[in-house]
Amino acid sequence: MEGGPATNADPTGSWSLVVPLKPLVRAKSRLAGAAGPLVRPRLALAFAQDTVAAALACPAVRDVSVVTDDPVAALTLGALGARIVPDAPAAGLNAALAYGARAVRLRRPGAPVATLNADLPALRPGELSRVLAAASEFPRAFLADAAEIGTTLLAAAPGVELRPAFGGASRRRHLLSGAVEIQLDGVGSVRRDVDTGDDLRAAVELGVGPRTAERWAVDAGAAGGAGG
Template sequence: MQTDLVVPVKALGDAKSRLRGAVAPDEHTRLVLAILLDTVTAAAQADGVRRVLVVSSDPTVASTLAKAGFECVPEGASPGLNAAYRHGAHLLREADPAGRVGALQADMPALRPHELAAAIKTSDGGRAFVADRQTTGTTLLLSAPGEPLNPRFGVGSARAHAASGALPLTDSWPSLRCDVDTAEDLRAACDLGLGQHTSALLGAVACGPIEC
């Protein structure tokens, strides 16, 4: 069964505040967009992924994704990350009520398609999640076919998703676990090997404490 993924993105003025300082201040927005593009590009290339739907009301995000050939829809009436995941899942379910929906974080610039594909395959169609490299957060949440996504992202989301009945997927998959919130996280992603957009940006601008 194919999986459709929801990828929410904040307004660029608010996005990745803890990552500020990794590049020159006037390059921060470009860094956020580069990370997003590398994430959705890798996700779309993964076996088992049918659609990647970005949820964002930021016009720059929408226009950047449209130029790259990706779907983007505005946020729904309710604010917040979990509301954005639910909104995207609802839209995907309108197209395929019995389909399988996944929630993917937008900040994995080192993501490898084969690792995402392996996680989807390992989940064997059940409700499941992948924790981040610190083991407390969540980078990927998968619903069972036709069942609610029930996202519980936020502080301690790995524990919250496990408590909701999602199976923790425990294979290594380093690139799938490497979401980027801080300069330290970005260095870890550099060590794994960045996607082309983030790599090109960091090679072209002043990178503060980051050395790739």
């Protein structure tokens, strides 16, 4: 069952975003060397909270759907204004994203849809708006991550299938699939996903949202500053 308010409080934009989030106990496994088993799920949730809050504040975004089967994440992110779409167990990331996009278009058949990683704690609404404006020029477009190996955002115009190919070297797979790579300066917050302790430090230097900042100060600091 879907739940929670579905839209931006002032939906001037047209984009529907799909944000995938695996169960918190399994999320951000590559942070294991930098954060303990109790800290890591809390950080993963804080990342997602700051990502969703910034996305909903973006003037180009109408609504955000979070695909997850984690009850804590569903409750917390639903309270921020996200629509919760239950994930299919063991279906995998790309299946979850395709499912989320279909769920969006059942409600809004003419919606442009974009996937957005849940681990963008430094996300700035204005930068996301610029990326989505660039994406709107193409049938399918994507933004590479800061390492220029993966992907943080994949967009599809109305009536165009999303065809996600996330995981590992997804930048190359999305290029080979015919999606156009978005080339913009000054959108580092949309590219800065967090998988490792080094990534987290880079995001903190960029300027993370309030929930991640709090967890960084309390939990990660207690665990040694997320070093490693």
